[in-house]
Amino acid sequence: MKLIITDTNIFFDIISIEALPEFFSLDFEICTTEFVIKEIIQSDQNEAINVFIRAKKINVIDFTAE
Numbered sequence: 001m002k003l004i005i006t007d008t009n010i011f012f013d014i015i016s017i018e019a020l021p022e023f024f025s026l027d028f029e030i031c032t033t034e035f036v037i038k039e040i041i042q043s044d045q046n047e048a049i050n051v052f053i054r055a056k057k058i059n060v061i062d063f064t065a066e
Helices: 008-016 020-024 034-038 043-054
Strands: 002-005 029-033 058-061
Touching: 008 020, 008 043, 020 043, 029 034, 034 058, 043 058
Parallel strands: 002 029, 029 058
Antiparallel strands: none
């Protein structure tokens, strides 16, 4: 099943309760958009999410004008 994160605050909440590893270990295909990721501007939060992007635990969809 796919889980699509469309609000950056979801990531902020998961980070604040220190549950990122548990969240990304769920049996879901987790997706979000490049727009949502770009809203994470604090370097520590951004790096925490990027660890899971590099591990391919989250699929970041990039939309173009086309």
